Amino acid sequence: MKYVDEYRDLELAGNLANELRQLCSKRWTIMEVCGGQTHTILQYGIEDLLPETINLVHGPGCPVCVTPVALIDKAIAIALDPSVIFCSFGDMLRVPGSAIDLLEAKARGADVRIVYSPLDALNIAQRNNDKKIVFLAVGFETTAPANAMAIHQAKKLGISNFFVLSTQVTVPPVCAAILQAPNNQVEALIGPGHVCTITGLKEYKFLAEHYKIPIVVAGFEPLDILQAILACARQLESQRFDVINQYSRVVESEGNRFARNLLEEVFDLCDREWRGLGWIPKSGLKLSSDYRSFDAEREFASIATSECQESPECISGQILRGNKKPTDCAAFGITCTPGRPLGATMVSSEGTCANYYKFKRFDLGSANA
Numbered sequence: 001m002k003y004v005d006e007y008r009d010l011e012l013a014g015n016l017a018n019e020l021r022q023l024c025s026k027r028w029t030i031m032e033v034c035g036g037q038t039h040t041i042l043q044y045g046i047e048d049l050l051p052e053t054i055n056l057v058h059g060p061g062c063p064v065c066v067t068p069v070a071l072i073d074k075a076i077a078i079a080l081d082p083s084v085i086f087c088s089f090g091d092m093l094r095v096p097g098s099a100i101d102l103l104e105a106k107a108r109g110a111d112v113r114i115v116y117s118p119l120d121a122l123n124i125a126q127r128n129n130d131k132k133i134v135f136l137a138v139g140f141e142t143t144a145p146a147n148a149m150a151i152h153q154a155k156k157l158g159i160s161n162f163f164v165l166s167t168q169v170t171v172p173p174v175c176a177a178i179l180q181a182p183n184n185q186v187e188a189l190i191g192p193g194h195v196c197t198i199t200g201l202k203e204y205k206f207l208a209e210h211y212k213i214p215i216v217v218a219g220f221e222p223l224d225i226l227q228a229i230l231a232c233a234r235q236l237e238s239q240r241f242d243v244i245n246q247y248s249r250v251v252e253s254e255g256n257r258f259a260r261n262l263l264e265e266v267f268d269l270c271d272r273e274w275r276g277l278g279w280i281p282k283s284g285l286k287l288s289s290d291y292r293s294f295d296a297e298r299e300f301a302s303i304a305t306s307e308c309q310e311s312p313e314c315i316s317g318q319i320l321r322g323n324k325k326p327t328d329c330a331a332f333g334i335t336c337t338p339g340r341p342l343g344a345t346m347v348s349s350e351g352t353c354a355n356y357y358k359f360k361r362f363d364l365g366s367a368n369a
């Protein structure tokens with residue numbers, strides 16, 4: 001298949017790994033930002049191909065993983081309101097809140113429905129005038145345009161029973177937060193290809209210049225990742241700090257102007273809490289004043305949630321910063337599994353812990369010794 005098979009060629013992968021082996025004079029720590037890239041790295045065993053001189057760490061680009069406990073608790077409280085039909089993508093239903101998850105709320109009688117698009121939720125709103133339809137909008141700049149379009153459409157059609165609970169976040173601020181942390185170990189970034197399809201490269205050029213770090217925006221096939229690692233390593237070895245667009249078959253330097261304009265119209269930037277990472281300034285998207293009537297936070301402002309705590313065993317914040325790996329967690333594979341997750345990084349198919357559990361071949365006993 002065009003654009004798939006040629007990016008899974010084992011011989012080419014071996015050649016790239018050999019080139020890396022000869023190139024690297026020291027050990028470099030490279031973070032892939034996007035959870036889709038983490039999935040590819042673990043599914044295809046890319047780390048097994050790499051020389052010892054490349055240390056891959058796995059970043060915060062899984063939207064399910066970074067949605068804070070307080071927001072999940074708020075979503076659950078709204079879903080339990082009998083006047084509400086609560087709509088969400090399926091993978092959010094298993095994300096642990098401080099007491100239960102949305103699936104448990106559904107079991108307790110909440111009308112929680114899995115949708116595949118925000119427009120599905122809008123359709124439900126049109127067919128249920130006596131209910132308030134709340135859509136849980138998660139994700140990065142990649143999914144935000146579809147959410148913006150649904151809100152825009154709701155306004156155009158005069159639909160007044162459709163609300164969006166936004167936990168949407170943007171990638172550059174969290175990269176900045178990781179890179180400026182005193183204990184940062186990340187020396188190069190593999191940038192998120194799908195996000196850059198929308199945003200373009202401008203903000204990543206600023207990050208590269210400001211933090212003196214190579215960034216290679218990459219796709220999601222094995223050779224995309226290996227080419228990106230090689231392009232990072234070449235820059236690191238020669239102390240260059242540029243943005244390279246490895247995913248030029250999809251990403252344009254300017255991004256998608258139409259989608260960017262829609263995002264600017266429907267959303268404003270806001271400070272946002274990231275699960276495991278804390279509050280990051282101007283890293284979230286909230287509804288702009290023209291669209292405030294669709295904001296579930298405003299509609300359900302009277303629903304308060306109490307102080308929320310992560311499981312004390314969970315080190316996902318350190319994993320998302322690239323300072324630890326899932327196998328450093330004492331709970332990994334023992335008290336925390338995809339069937340009974342303690343933290344959000346064990347839930348999603350893009351979550352680092354879930355991917356390690358599914359694809360990594362190792363002895364759990366020795367991993368947790």
Ligand code: SF4
Nearest residue numbers: 314315329336343353
């Ligand atoms: S294995 Fe579970 S408890 Fe440990 S960091 Fe991952 S999600 Fe958290």
